[in-house]
Amino acid sequence: MQGLTHFFQHIGISSAFWSFFIATIIYGVFVFTFLALFALVAVYLERKVSGHMQDRLGPMRVGWHGLLQTVADTLKLLAKEDIIPRNADRLLFVLAPVVLFLGTYMVFAALPFGPGIIGSDLNVGLFYIIAVSSLVVIGIIMAGYSSNNKWSLYGGMRSAAQIISYEIPVGLSLIIGVMMSSSLHIGQMVQAQATGLWGLGGIFGWNFIQNPFAFIALFVYVVAGTAEANRTPFDLPEAESELVAGAFTEYSGMRWAFFFLAEYANMWVVGVLGAVVFLGGWNSPIPGDVYVPGFVWLFAKAFGIVFLQIWARWTFPRLRVDQLMVTSWKYLTPIAFFNLVGVGFWLLLI
């Protein structure tokens, strides 16, 4: 972003405001395009992985091994009729997908795509991301309330309870990374993982391998992050078998596509955050100088976590509401606190 701004200043747009403005729009379009493409790839991956995990083939017809299936599905979604129920709260109904997507989209302002490829290089980047991503829950509650449908409302309520509960283990786990890197700045956090305690570099510098508490924290983070992205086995807000499609029941066409896009964008956010905080960001896993562009490593790690989420979806059945609460409050949160204290002592004593 800064680079883009400087570029526009360099080619003759003298006003700092206008060059910043143009750069913002270009970066925003880039992020949106990336999200759309990522959703295409992730949906295809999801369907293929689910197929093969159930000894099926998955999409095979459209394009080579069904490669164009998701493109065709997207075109279908775009062409669909946009239905607003008669008794719906129109304003909130129309606004809900926007708010939901905005919550996810705003995260990308401070989410890196690689070394230096970042919208706004905030010195409290991680804090900003955690704060903004909570906006998602408002979108889901709006969608559930405005649909004027009991299933939607149930979905919205569950979503609120779920996301608020799981924010805590996610936050506490990420704080461990912050403590170990002693920074909230994304770039500095990654930089701190380049060498590590033993000075070996490579995978030995990454946070999750530094001490047992951080290792546990990575798993707590992935589980709670999956819950925050509303993915199975924590997809209670849209539990198909109980609530039809939960908060999204009454949505169709483009608006529904935005919910879908936000879900996959959330998966990506969880993946990148996990990579940055625990898995060394864009650092190479091999010690020594290996020249591979940083974003390749970051994407590989993020995709690894995304794959883990897909894998979990096709392995575990959905939790009951009480089981969901028990998992968060009785297990994940205490474990996260235990990790926090443990890392504190570890950093103090060793």
Place this chain on the structure above:
Amino acid sequence: MNPVIQYFKNIKDAVVTTGVGFGVTFRHLFTRSITLQYPTEKWDLPERSRMRLHMDWEDCIGCFKCARACPVDCIYITTTKVPKDFDLGETANGTPKRLLVEQFDIDMSECMYCALCVSPCPEECLYMTREYEFSVYDREELIYDFVTMPEGLTEEAYVAIQEEKRAKAEAARKKKEARAEKESKQTDTKGE
């Protein structure tokens, strides 16, 4: 059990069972899939599969045995007597045809695929095929008409066609004979 021990046992169980579950799905990720790409690939049918019925009209003598055997009465046959000097030809088995089979319809929407009609047929002209993809938009389309005689053909015209056919066959036979004779003569002269 002591609740504290139970708590840590729960954590251990959760971690272990999660791992087991992941292992199962990961193994299946690389198991060969059992999907058959249906319209392009098809299952091999069993040896004596019973699918759509077919009848060769040229070989039918109109004996009604199949229609009588049918438990659901879905075979409709109409036959007509032809004058004595009219020749309807022979079946593939060599049986002379005495009745003109004007109608031979099988209603496949009623058929229950028991194949009881197949075995009584003396000319072996009614049999089960292996075709099972014959869904249609209208139920009427499931009534299959096996009479290959063109619509509106009278007995006289049919006989005339038969005559013509036989004449042609006769001519061909004569021509062949003549050629054979000629050839044998040639070989004779060569032999001398």
